Amino acid sequence: MFQSGTYVVYGCKGVHKILGTTRLNLEGIPKDKEYYVMQAVKKPDGAVYAPVEASKTNMRSVMTREQAETFLGAAGHIHALTCNTPKQREENCKERIKSCAPDALLQVIKTVMERREERARQGKKLTLLDMHFMEQAEDILYEELAISLSISRGEVEEKIKAYAS
Template sequence: MFDIGDYVVFGTDGVCTVEAVGSLDMEGVSKEKLYYTLAPVGKSGSNRIFAPVDGKRVVMRRVITADEAKALIGKITEIEPLDVPDERKREEAYKAALMSCDVVQMVRLIKEIYRRRRVRFAAGKKLPAIDERYCNLAENSLYSELSLPLNVEKSRVEEYIADAVGM
């Protein structure tokens, strides 16, 4: 169970702060069931997410620690790009990697799209919109999560990684 103030990754909504844990005062919702009230980090407005404490449909986990973030960055050059053998299932593979909420899968997805971008640009072709969309989603998710334990602004995480791996 998570506590108030914890940072969590909640599905594709990304990093959120746990604001409350308790029953919801809403019509049609059982008072017996407990929910987390989550506030997405870095998104202005009053958007709140209500997630069942016992929910299993959406991945919800703690944000990685500073040591885990540094270890991930330290092995980033060794992580293989996402393998997508069937071009017709490319979006499905991208979506599965994104929905896993796993930082290694995010790195694999980003590396695959970067690889694909280089190949297509060398052939004088643009990257398809689907690749751009999933790359943006994966980068946003990964950089948002890494920014917290590394105490780096999200907009500077890519630069932080490049410096760390000597690129």
């Protein structure tokens, strides 16, 4: 169980702060079921509720500072995905974003960056789907690293560029 004030990565929805727990008084929802009350870091003007006992929910604590520094140090060894077809790339990116694992998110970012360079050489722009994958992966990973390292998202982007190349 997570404590109030803890930052968590909540599925593909990004980083959230646990504000506490509550029981929801809504029709059709068991009155004895406890829910986390969370606030999205990116959009702090609302509340998100997630079951405390949810086994299917992908929720984990954000990295510690030490874990984040270790991750950045290893970022250069994390490679882009090797995909033979656009469909395979799409499925691989979806799967990795859904996992919310930092190394998997960085793989997506590197894959789309390589694809951007490849398409630029052909005089083409990045596809909307690739841009969507990049934004999702960056939002989750960069928010987590910003909180773990107590720095801005812009500083995280610079660190990723420096370490990942």
